[in-house]
Amino acid sequence: RQPKKMDSLRRHNNAARGGNRNNNRYGNQRYNNQNDNTSFHDTFYSNAEKYQRKINRKNKRKKGRKNGINNASADEDKIVTLPNIPSISVNKLADLLRIKRSKVNEICADLDLTTDSSDENAMIEMEMANLICEELGFDVQLSDDEDMDGMDGYSHVDRPLVISIMGHVDHGKTTLLDALRERANHALGSVAGSEAGGITQTITAFQLPIDNSTKQDDDLDTEHLLTVLDTPGHAAFSEMRRVCQSASDLVILCVDINQGVADQTKEILTYLKDTECEFIVALTKCDLVAGGERQREVLRNKVESQLAEEDIMTENYGGDVQVVFVSAMTGEGLDNLISTTDFYKENTKPHEKCATVLNSSSGSGGGKILSVVCHQEINVGDVFVLESQLTSTKKLGRIRALLPQNTKSAKLTKKDELQSAEPSLPVSILSEVEGAMTGDILKIIDDEDTARDIVEKHNDLVTFGEYTASEDGGDNSEDGAVPIIPLLLKSPTSASLAALKKAVLTLQENNCDVFKFQIIQSEVGDAITQKEQMMLKESNGLFLGFDMNVPKKLLRNHPNSHQVLHNDIIYHLLDEVKRSLAKNYLPQVTEQNITGTAKIQQIFEITSTCDKTKKKVNVKIAGCAVLNGSLNQQHLFRIVRKNDHVTSESVGASNEKSFQCASLRRVKDIVQIVKSGEECGLQLEDYDSYQVGDMIECFEILEKDVELL
Numbered sequence: 256r257q258p259k260k261m262d263s264l265r266r267h268n269n270a271a272r273g274g275n276r277n278n279n280r281y282g283n284q285r286y287n288n289q290n291d292n293t294s295f296h297d298t299f300y301s302n303a304e305k306y307q308r309k310i311n312r313k314n315k316r317k318k319g320r321k322n323g324i325n326n327a328s329a330d331e332d333k334i335v336t337l338p339n340i341p342s343i344s345v346n347k348l349a350d351l352l353r354i355k356r357s358k359v360n361e362i363c364a365d366l367d368l369t370t371d372s373s374d375e376n377a378m379i380e381m382e383m384a385n386l387i388c389e390e391l392g393f394d395v396q397l398s399d400d401e402d403m404d405g406m407d408g409y410s411h412v413d414r415p416l417v418i419s420i421m422g423h424v425d426h427g428k429t430t431l432l433d434a435l436r437e438r439a440n441h442a443l444g445s446v447a448g449s450e451a452g453g454i455t456q457t458i459t460a461f462q463l464p465i466d467n468s469t470k471q472d473d474d475l476d477t478e479h480l481l482t483v484l485d486t487p488g489h490a491a492f493s494e495m496r497r498v499c500q501s502a503s504d505l506v507i508l509c510v511d512i513n514q515g516v517a518d519q520t521k522e523i524l525t526y527l528k529d530t531e532c533e534f535i536v537a538l539t540k541c542d543l544v545a546g547g548e549r550q551r552e553v554l555r556n557k558v559e560s561q562l563a564e565e566d567i568m569t570e571n572y573g574g575d576v577q578v579v580f581v582s583a584m585t586g587e588g589l590d591n592l593i594s595t596t597d598f599y600k601e602n603t604k605p606h607e608k609c610a611t612v613l614n615s616s617s618g619s620g621g622g623k624i625l626s627v628v629c630h631q632e633i634n635v636g637d638v639f640v641l642e643s644q645l646t647s648t649k650k651l652g653r654i655r656a657l658l659p660q661n662t663k664s665a666k667l668t669k670k671d672e673l674q675s676a677e678p679s680l681p682v683s684i685l686s687e688v689e690g691a692m693t694g695d696i697l698k699i700i701d702d703e704d705t706a707r708d709i710v711e712k713h714n715d716l717v718t719f720g721e722y723t724a725s726e727d728g729g730d731n732s733e734d735g736a737v738p739i740i741p742l743l744l745k746s747p748t749s750a751s752l753a754a755l756k757k758a759v760l761t762l763q764e765n766n767c768d769v770f771k772f773q774i775i776q777s778e779v780g781d782a783i784t785q786k787e788q789m790m791l792k793e794s795n796g797l798f799l800g801f802d803m804n805v806p807k808k809l810l811r812n813h814p815n816s817h818q819v820l821h822n823d824i825i826y827h828l829l830d831e832v833k834r835s836l837a838k839n840y841l842p843q844v845t846e847q848n849i850t851g852t853a854k855i856q857q858i859f860e861i862t863s864t865c866d867k868t869k870k871k872v873n874v875k876i877a878g879c880a881v882l883n884g885s886l887n888q889q890h891l892f893r894i895v896r897k898n899d900h901v902t903s904e905s906v907g908a909s910n911e912k913s914f915q916c917a918s919l920r921r922v923k924d925i926v927q928i929v930k931s932g933e934e935c936g937l938q939l940e941d942y943d944s945y946q947v948g949d950m951i952e953c954f955e956i957l958e959k960d961v962e963l964l
Contacts, residue, residue: 741796
């Protein structure tokens, strides 16, 4: 498979700087499809000509738009380049021709060509594809690239670039986003200032108008749009980051120049390497570097060295990953960062999926609101199939309304609704579909009958399990097993609910030898219901509400208020869960605290009256000198002989024998405590096998809450 092509001018600029143009960003040898006898001069000008033709086509389209000419009828759009392969899918052909899939099926029917209209991935022979293109008036050219996915050079779609901003916690992602919004005079206020705890915990998506009129570069658009996705950096939100990366054309990876590559940075780099996604490294907080330009370069070299250890090659290391200095506080580097993204705008590709679900929540009227980023044009009334990436099931739905995201109005009116949404636009879809989760794929289907047939056929082949509540309700543990704690999870959005679920399962994994969770409910919502309160009472479990408010009146009236936990910051909620488990659900652990040690120096034998038989008996007394701490009559004692504890077959797994104190005296007086440096006579219950030189340990048993990881 041929890797993604890098822009020719940028590639040869890299070569001029001494970089190895045959090495890609991952340190692997770049595939070279040129003839070995082709000179560098010929290759350079061949690629430059292709790049110039692409720019010329773009300028013609712009000119046509200004003159009111429909691009679909322009001569340059009547040429289509098909991959040189035996067959192609109907969806892929429709994307290349920029028409609907139903139109391809209609032409196939007119030409008496057999296709399965219900199969989304139906394949047709390349000869059939040529006939369809000729019927639509296209001139067909065959590409030398045999890879269907290698569409960089001939399937460009003129749409806004979708960019995800990612990075470790507190590496300046949201502050950078606010700086970009301020640069674009965006209507909304600060994102960072509106977040609980000052950290990102959900996906934020919106479009920014980018003005490059100050740049003296004829190849750049003077004004265009960027779709930006802001992602959380906490470890619990890894699924959100993966979804945003899959929905993006480009990732801006924020790395704090002072802290370098951190844990979540490495996790993101793993995603990027696995998917071969384009990305730029933004070195943030450059204004905090003391020492000027020289110190900046030192820190940059340190970060690039850390990236190289993760098999990420920057331009200075012979790769093609670009590194940009950025300061969100001073605005330094923002123009350079935007200009760098313009190189990737020419490589925006069509998507087979129509939209990716970023979030879902319940609407006030009972419907469901899906926050999506569009990859194709969608319209009100379209029928869609929602493909779950978690359960591999499919669901049928219809777009009832389209709403703009991130508006300033608290309540949207009919005037705010959209009739259609273009590619790369983040919108909210009002629909009746249930159970949509972050990462689900939305595909538009021509008619409802076809969509229902697709859903039914697919779901008949899929089986999946569900969590059910335990039948016994009260007793949550088995003999010899760890306690099982029932859980009810709730959050206003599907993304935050998925993050909460992952966090509690990680907590269980870290403490699998102490307890287990049983998730009896996991729902999207913003309030605890009467049914959930009954389930909580019957199961004796925990209710966890993330990013939602629980009325104080409910907590006051609830008989077991410790069962209801809620917080709008996820790691604070996890801390509360640990405390509640340790205090209310898990048995306390015991530990021995040694309070004093003594050494037996002499053994006495005296006559005493037995309390039980009232007869005279001989008993042995150990004459001891207290070496450390103190001996307390209320504590327990054990004997250490030749560095080994005196054992008994009837005591515990370690067989260590502990004894209670029968008598503790100083001279003839009975005392409670003997301190260090003093001598005493000690008599232990049920033990008289003392030996001179034995060590006596006095200890107490303490109970404390278990510490969870």
